Amino acid sequence: MFRAFALTLAFCIPLLMLLSAAKADGPSSSLAKDLDGDLGTFDFKPSDWTPGQTTWWKDTDGVSPGEAGCHIGTDHDGKPNGRMFGEACLSNVLLVESNPGAHEHHEHVDDIGHPDKFDCNAWCLGQGSTKGICVAVPAPPCAQSAKCVCN
Numbered sequence: 255m256f257r258a259f260a261l262t263l264a265f266c267i268p269l270l271m272l273l274s275a276a277k278a279d280g281p282s283s284s285l286a287k288d289l290d291g292d293l294g295t296f297d298f299k300p301s302d303w304t305p306g307q308t309t310w311w312k313d314t315d316g317v318s319p320g321e322a323g324c325h326i327g328t329d330h331d332g333k334p335n336g337r338m339f340g341e342a343c344l345s346n347v348l349l350v351e352s353n354p355g356a357h358e359h360h361e362h363v364d365d366i367g368h369p370d371k372f373d374c375n376a377w378c379l380g381q382g383s384t385k386g387i388c389v390a391v392p393a394p395p396c397a398q399s400a401k402c403v404c405n
Contacts, residue, residue, distance in 0.1 A: 285316060300337070340396035349388045349402055350400070351372050378402060387402070389401060
């Protein structure tokens with residue numbers, strides 16, 4: 255009986271952790287909501303978060319899970335200010351995909367963004383592939399970013 259319980263826990267705990275990581279905090283962005291694999295948005299604070307400040311950004315790729323993007327910080331007028339962060343993998347299938355559209359100048363109130371999460375396997379299946387994973391890659395000027403890679 256104990257062995258069956260232990261096997262059940264060994265299977266269920268990782269599954270529950272993955273489902274928890276896949277849970278979104280908010281609704282999908284307008285450009286992501288109709289795409290396969292979209293899991294909604296979540297709050298994101300950059301590593302150099304400046305609380306209480308409204309910050310301005312441009313995204314290099316828009317909502318494009320198959321392309322690695324870089325979120326570039328700007329001033330109110332759109333001039334780059336040296337801040338940036340890339341997209342990221344939360345697991346081997348979960349992608350953090352920044353938004354809104356490519357090169358669209360937008361604000362982050364309290365310096366908090368709201369990127370979309372994507373299930374790369376589901377997105378790739380929707381593209382006609384048999385499977386998909388999240389892979390870390392560069393996206394200049396960001397040294398590190400990520401994208402969905404389909405097989």
